[in-house]
Amino acid sequence: MIKRSQVRVAQLRTAELFRQAGIVLTPEEQTGIEVASFGLNDLETQGLELITYINNDRYCAKELVLFPGQTCPEHLHPPVGSDPGKTETFRCRWGKVYLYVEGKAAPNIKATVPAASKDYYTVMHEIELSPGQQYTIEPGTLHWFQAGEEGAIVSEFSSTSRDEFDIFTDPNVERMPVIIED
């Protein structure tokens, strides 16, 4: 669960990062910024903020925001019916993002694995993305990512997004936790 007041503060911080990066949202988009705490009760450490520009039955485009050091937990996009699973391209727009996927592990990764959930971070092949750099993740590939010390804004271009089917390594993750009014 997450408090409504935490969601509002995270939305305002996200809107400010978009402003700094020169990315314009409509007022409706600003109030609709999605704050994903993954039910882990520590948004600063494990969380993600996002806007979905379009998600139809052919393609999807989102803008992802990570606060400084914030981590999106390890997960993969499985096949869903006739869909082989989501393919996604991450393009760093602002700040820095460390992306980890399956493959040869880096000897010393640059990100800090969230201590409370360290057993649930298993892939350590490191891709460092600065503004203008991008990487495409194939369906069914485990991945996680963390912002550098300034935070990050990442454009996600993908096939259709079906977030509710994502498979997280950490069994404690809830993709859509309850928001508590306070």
Place this chain on the structure above:
Amino acid sequence: MIKRSQVRVAQLRTAELFRQAGIVLTPEEQTGIEVASFGLNDLETQGLELITYINNDRYCAKELVLFPGQTCPEHLHPPVGSDPGKTETFRCRWGKVYLYVEGKAAPNIKATVPAASKDYYTVMHEIELSPGQQYTIEPGTLHWFQAGEEGAIVSEFSSTSRDEFDIFTDPNVERMPVIIED
């Protein structure tokens, strides 16, 4: 046809607009900016500059640039094999774009139809996009668009792009004209 020197100048102008808008390209992307003159020999009036970030068999993402008053000629995206044709979402990032699609014509459109090709602009349903605003064009729909007085940068999120199959209203359009070395 278009001269190599014209292509180079247009690439530099495009790179400068990206810089103004805070959109970062890699050096390789900057030298690979596509300059589409459509074989009409008047790039300032009818033309388009673009970067393709990703185009795979599921989705495509581009950044489109229009110089002040520059127009992308009227065209549609037809079915190709099992593909029903490209669906595309235009999101204005910077400047202003006037988009015209099939539907009820505006009584007085805000764009200026290019005089030399006026017979080949037939759809006049007007959509005005400022930064943060977007519009999705369904397959097989005639459309054209023109930048406002400052120019425009437009993110295009779409299904797979197969530009070589686009159908232009103007029979004089060549999508891939010869570049003359000078």
